[in-house]
Amino acid sequence: MIHINMFSSADKVAGQGVGSAYLELMALLKKYESKKFEVTINRYGKADISHYHTIDPQFFLSTFQKKRGQKIGYVHFLPETLEGSLKLPKPFQKIFNKYVIAFYKRMDQIVVVNPIFIDKLVAYGIPREKVAYIPNFVSRSEFHPQSETEKLATRQTLGIAAEKFVVFGDGQVQKRKGVDDFITLAMRHPEITFVWAGGFSFGKITDGYEKYKKAIDNPPENLIFPGIVDRKKLVDYYNMSDLFLLPSYDELFPMSVLEAFSCEKPVLLRDLPLYEAIIAGYYAQGHDVDELEAQILALKADPAKLAQLSTLSKQAADKFSEGHLAEIWEDFYEKQAQHKSSKIVDDLLKN
Structure with missing residues (x-):
C-alpha cells in the first residue's frame, strides 16, 4: 500500500482550473483506495509520496522534512503565466516569482499538464529528467451530453x-x-x-x-x-x-x-x-x-x-478520458514510491 499525502488548498477558491484538476484527480484515486493507495490530505505525518498541488508557504516549509517521502510538484502555472491574472506591486511580484520557482526546485519530481512547459522549467534551472508530462482529464460521468x-x-x-x-x-x-x-x-x-x-x-x-x-x-x-x-x-x-x-x-x-x-x-x-x-x-x-x-x-x-x-x-x-489517465497516474505513483525518475509519458498517451 502506497501512502500518498496531498498538499492542497486548490478547492478553497471557487472558479479556478487548479481546483477542478485537483478534484478530478482525488475522485480518480478514491477508486484505488484500499487496493493500492492510501490517500490523505494536508497531513504532516510520514508518507511515501507528498504531492503538492498548490504553493502555500506552510507547504513550502514542509518540504524540508525528511518524512515527506518523494516530493511531487504539480505545475499549473509559471510566473509569466500569471501576467494578466493578478495585479501585484512590482516589488511583491518579483518576490513572488522567485518564490514560485524556489518551490518547484524543492520537488523531487515535477508534473506539467502541457509539454510546452518542460523547456521553460529547464530554463529556470530544473533538470529535464525531473519533469514529467501528464495531461488533465475530466470524468465523463460529471461532464456528458444531455437530452x-x-x-x-x-x-x-x-x-x-x-x-x-x-x-x-x-x-x-x-x-x-x-x-x-x-x-x-x-x-x-x-x-x-x-x-x-x-x-x-x-x-x-x-x-x-x-x-x-x-x-x-x-x-x-x-x-x-x-x-x-x-x-x-x-x-x-x-x-x-x-x-x-x-x-x-x-x-x-x-x-x-x-x-x-x-x-x-x-x-x-x-x-x-x-x-x-x-x-x-x-x-x-x-x-x-x-x-x-x-x-x-x-x-x-x-x-x-x-x-x-x-x-x-x-x-x-x-x-483524455478518466480511464486512460488512470493507467498513467497509477504507473507514475508506483514509480515515484520506488524513487524512480518518471520520464515524459508520450508513449503511454499514444496507447
Whole structure:
C-alpha cells in the first residue's frame, strides 16, 4: 500500500482550473483506495509520496522534512503565466516569482499538464529528467451530453429562447482569459447570445478588476454573466450552448476545454502554440477577435461544420478520458514510491 499525502488548498477558491484538476484527480484515486493507495490530505505525518498541488508557504516549509517521502510538484502555472491574472506591486511580484520557482526546485519530481512547459522549467534551472508530462482529464460521468429537454430547461432558467444561437465561455473574469474579446463579440452581434460563467476568484487583486466589474454590472442585453457556477451545474451550461469559446491569450491545459470536449460541444479557441502540443486538430481557431468572429458566423451558418466539430470533441474526450489517465497516474505513483525518475509519458498517451 502506497501512502500518498496531498498538499492542497486548490478547492478553497471557487472558479479556478487548479481546483477542478485537483478534484478530478482525488475522485480518480478514491477508486484505488484500499487496493493500492492510501490517500490523505494536508497531513504532516510520514508518507511515501507528498504531492503538492498548490504553493502555500506552510507547504513550502514542509518540504524540508525528511518524512515527506518523494516530493511531487504539480505545475499549473509559471510566473509569466500569471501576467494578466493578478495585479501585484512590482516589488511583491518579483518576490513572488522567485518564490514560485524556489518551490518547484524543492520537488523531487515535477508534473506539467502541457509539454510546452518542460523547456521553460529547464530554463529556470530544473533538470529535464525531473519533469514529467501528464495531461488533465475530466470524468465523463460529471461532464456528458444531455437530452434536448435538459438543454431547453437550462435555457429557460437563463431566459434564453430555444432558437437562439448561444456561445458559451468559462473561466475567471480577467484579461488573460480574453474576456475583452468575448464582450466585443457580444456587442458586435446582438442576434447571438453570449454567456460567460466565472467571476473574480481572487477578488480585487484580479488584474483589471474595476473595468471588468463595470462590464459585468452593465452588460449588453445579449451577454449573460451568471457569476461563478458550481462545478456540478456547469454541465448544464455547456450543454445548452451551440458553441464553446475560450479566447484566452495564455493557458496551460484549461479544464474548461476538456469539459466542453466531454460534453461533445464544438470548441473554438485562440490559435495558441501551446494547444498544438496536446489538442491540435480537435477544435476551430482564430488569431484575433475578427478571426474568431468569422469562425462564429461561419459555424452558425453551417450546422454540418458544427456537427463535425462535435465529433472531434468526442474523439478528444476519449483520448483524455478518466480511464486512460488512470493507467498513467497509477504507473507514475508506483514509480515515484520506488524513487524512480518518471520520464515524459508520450508513449503511454499514444496507447
